[in-house]
Amino acid sequence: MCEKLLQVYREHGYVFEILDVRQGGAMGAEARRVNAAWHRDHPIEVEVIVLGANVLLRTVVTLFSNAVRLLGRSQLRVQFVASEEEALARVVSLRDKRRSGASS
Numbered sequence: 001m002c003e004k005l006l007q008v009y010r011e012h013g014y015v016f017e018i019l020d021v022r023q024g025g026a027m028g029a030e031a032r033r034v035n036a037a038w039h040r041d042h043p044i045e046v047e048v049i050v051l052g053a054n055v056l057l058r059t060v061v062t063l064f065s066n067a068v069r070l071l072g073r074s075q076l077r078v079q080f081v082a083s084e085e086e087a088l089a090r091v092v093s094l095r096d097k098r099r100s101g102a103s104s
Helices: 002-012 029-041 055-071 084-103
Strands: 015-020 045-051 075-081
Touching: 002 015, 002 029, 002 045, 015 084, 029 055, 045 055, 045 084, 055 075, 075 084
Parallel strands: 015 045, 045 075
Antiparallel strands: none
16 A cells, blocks of 8 residues: 555655545554554655544544654645545545645
8 A cells, every 4th residue: 555655656746545444443553563664764745534533543543643744754644524525525625726836
């Protein structure tokens, strides 16, 4: 997954990632460690939209993204949404802001 993020980042200069956590649990400790290490070695910019996170998972994701930002060189910006429609609308809005910023 991380290598795919890197491929998209190299092609476009940024990444939008929607994480649907409605059916799943939190990332395990080993997966968090590997993911944080990867981001430390690969400075990329990612807009993460998390779909369906409960309060506990929101806290874990926020702590993880802050740790990646503090310890690494990647920029992870996280937003939480309740529906798939809201997630897709958020991506469209973020993409439009980037495109208008790039042309200014």
